[in-house]
Amino acid sequence: MDRAGRQSRVAKLPPRERILDAAEELFSREGIKAVGVQAIADRAETTKMALYRHFATKDALVEEWLRIVAADYTAVFDRLADTHPDEPREQILGIARFIADGLPEISHRGCPFINSIAELPDRAHPARRLIESHKAGQLHRLTDLCARAGLPDPTEAAAEITFILEGAQVSAQNGSVEHAGERLMRIVEAVLHRRSTPTTAA
Known part of the structure; x- marks a missing residue:
């Protein structure tokens, strides 16, 4: 999926689902320990603060x-x-x-x-x-x-x-x-x- 297509799909998801979608992609591709919270937030097109509102850790x-x-x-x-x-x-x-x-x-x-x-x-x-x-x-x-x-x-x-x-x-x-x-x-x-x-x- 190209960047424009992904942005359109991501924009339609609620924040929590965007975060989980981004985590699934990054954890599967790069591993759990190699992926930081900031990278997940960036991929989900949100902020670390928003991520921590949905997931405490x-x-x-x-x-x-x-x-x-x-x-x-x-x-x-x-x-x-x-x-x-x-x-x-x-x-x-x-x-x-x-x-x-x-x-x-x-x-x-x-x-x-x-x-x-x-x-x-x-x-x-x-x-x-x-x-x-x-x-x-x-x-x-x-x-x-x-x-x-x-x-x-x-x-x-x-x-x-x-x-x-x-x-x-x-x-x-x-x-x-x-x-x-x-x-x-x-x-x-x-x-x-x-x-x-x-x-x-x-």
Whole structure:
């Protein structure tokens, strides 16, 4: 988007949304620690004083940005639940497809959760606690889907699928695996098939 187009779009947003929009862009592109409050205010076409009226600290702004990112992922689970209410396997595959489709962007910008954890080593940081709570909630929902899909050990199946989804994002970010999205889908499908197929004793 050219400068004139961005200015027109920014002008239509309320101040709080402009600040969050600017923070998302700068944090994703440059990292949390490298971006100062003044840079965010400038990008949002506002002032530091106005920013602090909406967010008491930079940490509070980081936490709210990540809360929005987490809500976007939660919305995917909710949308798939509405689209495939009685098809837990389709929901699991839909989640995998969402991650697979997002890998090209992650290869350029990185996963916001992974990047943020790397920059926030203190596990007591509010943003770290938010990420951990969000990930625990996702694993719980995935475990429930595996149970509803009839997998004999839903806890292990959910853990295995989580490792695949998380690992694919890291691999896309570091460029180590080609065709990561296609491979992610094949592996998740194989996990669902293997774990749902009864083993016969020799």
